[in-house]
Amino acid sequence: MKILVTGGAGFIGGNFVHYLIDRHPEDEVICVDCLTYAGNMDTLADVADNARFSFHKIDITDEKAIDALFSSVKPDIVVNFAAESHVDRSIENPGAFLKTNILGVQVLMDACRKYGVGRYHQVSTDEVYGDLPLDRPDLMFTEETPLHTSSPYSASKASADLLVSAYFRTYGLPVTISRCSNNYGPYHFPEKLIPLMIINALHDKPLPVYGKGENVRDWLYVEDHCSAIDLIIRNGKPGEVYNVGGHNEKKNIDIVKTIVRKLGKSEDLITYVKDRAGHDLRYAINPEKIHRELGWLPATSFEVGIEKTIRWYLDNKAWWEKIISGEYRDYYKKMYENR
Ligand code: NAD
Ligand code: DAU
Numbered sequence: 001m002k003i004l005v006t007g008g009a010g011f012i013g014g015n016f017v018h019y020l021i022d023r024h025p026e027d028e029v030i031c032v033d034c035l036t037y038a039g040n041m042d043t044l045a046d047v048a049d050n051a052r053f054s055f056h057k058i059d060i061t062d063e064k065a066i067d068a069l070f071s072s073v074k075p076d077i078v079v080n081f082a083a084e085s086h087v088d089r090s091i092e093n094p095g096a097f098l099k100t101n102i103l104g105v106q107v108l109m110d111a112c113r114k115y116g117v118g119r120y121h122q123v124s125t126d127e128v129y130g131d132l133p134l135d136r137p138d139l140m141f142t143e144e145t146p147l148h149t150s151s152p153y154s155a156s157k158a159s160a161d162l163l164v165s166a167y168f169r170t171y172g173l174p175v176t177i178s179r180c181s182n183n184y185g186p187y188h189f190p191e192k193l194i195p196l197m198i199i200n201a202l203h204d205k206p207l208p209v210y211g212k213g214e215n216v217r218d219w220l221y222v223e224d225h226c227s228a229i230d231l232i233i234r235n236g237k238p239g240e241v242y243n244v245g246g247h248n249e250k251k252n253i254d255i256v257k258t259i260v261r262k263l264g265k266s267e268d269l270i271t272y273v274k275d276r277a278g279h280d281l282r283y284a285i286n287p288e289k290i291h292r293e294l295g296w297l298p299a300t301s302f303e304v305g306i307e308k309t310i311r312w313y314l315d316n317k318a319w320w321e322k323i324i325s326g327e328y329r330d331y332y333k334k335m336y337e338n339r
Contacts, residue, residue: 002073003233004030006060006108007081009039011188012123012222016081019226021047028052030073032066033082034059037327042319043187060104070111077119077233080108086191087127087153088335091277094152101156102163109167109175121233122164122177126218126245127154129179131280134214137249140286141179143241150278165239174238178229181245181285184305185222186312190320190328193217194306197256198313199320201265208336211275213253216282220246221305224298231294245285246298262310273339 003020007013008031020029029047033039035057047053058065060082082104084090084097105122112120129141130148147162149155167173188195197207228244236242253270260267290296300308313320324332 001076002028004075004078006032009033013081014043014187015222016226031055032058038189063107066107066111070115079121081123087151090151090153097152097156102159105160120175124161124177124179125157126179126181126283126285128158132282134281140284142286150280168239176232176236177241179243180225181218181220183222183225185309197259201263206271207269208273215252216249218245218283218285219248221300228296231296242290243285245287248302
């Protein structure tokens with residue numbers, strides 16, 4: 001099969017490209033990415049010369065370029081990871097999020113309709129459900145939880161989900177949507193909590209924890225997200241939404257303390273800083289549907305996953321040193337200097 005993966009030079013898309021190349025020798029992977037600040041060809045270096053892989057530097061909002069690619073490639077399946085993905089950046093500059101995360105989805109789905117693509121898969125997020133209270137551990141997001149968003153990022157992702165469902169109902173486009181919790185693992189861009197804390201700790205720099213660090217996220221090792229999407233695109237039912245998560249809720253402060261301990265650093269590095277505006281309190285996914293209907297279960301526990309992740313950042317310094325020595329320095333200064 002020909003699988004077109006958008007956003008494949010990013011964190012999860014890059015892991016998914018590796019996953020497909022490694023586990024599906026029968027598939028061809030066509031990667032589309034416009035290489036924003038978050039896109040990185042180094043992430044794809046291992047597969048760049050593989051005969052079953054091709055890369056196309058295209059913006060998913062560029063209707064003409066997308067049409068030309070679909071016309072020449074004729075993909076069987078499209079998996080859309082391409083997005084502006086960082087909540088803090090969406091608070092600074094919502095426009096880029098609305099353009100890529102909503103209009104880009106429309107462009108891709110119109111191309112899918114025109115060229116008779118067999119499946120359009122939208123990689124969505126648990127953030128479309130809003131947040132849960134900290135004092136109700138019994139509550140979790142199911143696929144029926146109403147959409148109720150907090151940030152421009154999550155609002156853009158929820159808008160896309162509504163559009164995807166509308167294309168199923170109105171045009172009969174065979175779509176699926178996955179809503180996953182927080183991922184962690186190799187190739188995670190340094191602006192996000194876990195890589196930021198690992199890299200700062202390695203440099204003995206302050207570890208900026210927003211608010212009191214009491215906010216809870218439900219962490220999943222990225223390869224488990226890849227295996228869930230792989231099952232959904234092959235066996236999932238068109239028109240359906242699947243929640244993806246591994247019942248691994250942790251307070252931010254506990255994540256940071258784990259990293260500090262594993263790197264043999266001092267907790268004195270932890271610095272409480274101004275909270276994120278509109279900061280979601282808690283996410284928790286109920287993944288029963290994907291388990292029941294598709295037999296999916298995560299394979300990597302948090303204890304193993306965080307060890308592997310820290311080891312990857314220690315062994316792949318060249319990957320992230322290049323990033324943090326570039327324009328990322330200006331971003332970091334702007335977001336953290338007077339926080
Ligand atoms: P990322 O920011 O690491 O990567 C995004 C990729 O998309 C980059 O390579 C970037 O260059 C590319 N891109 C951005 N705009 C584009 C455009 N207009 N045209 C083409 N390419 C474009 O993001 P990520 O963390 O890998 O997230 C991937 C997807 O998964 C996103 O849709 C995100 O909403 C969703 N998601 C992420 C998480 C998480 O924890 N990271 C969890 C659930 C869902
Ligand atoms: O839940 C899925 C979502 O997870 C995805 O849809 C998003 O694309 C992805 O970025 C992620 O969103 P979060 O906002 O949860 O991730 P982030 O790593 O930015 O932050 C995780 C938590 O850590 C959050 O409560 C904010 C806090 N935080 C983050 C940073 C960067 C800090 O305390 N300090 C920091 O410096």
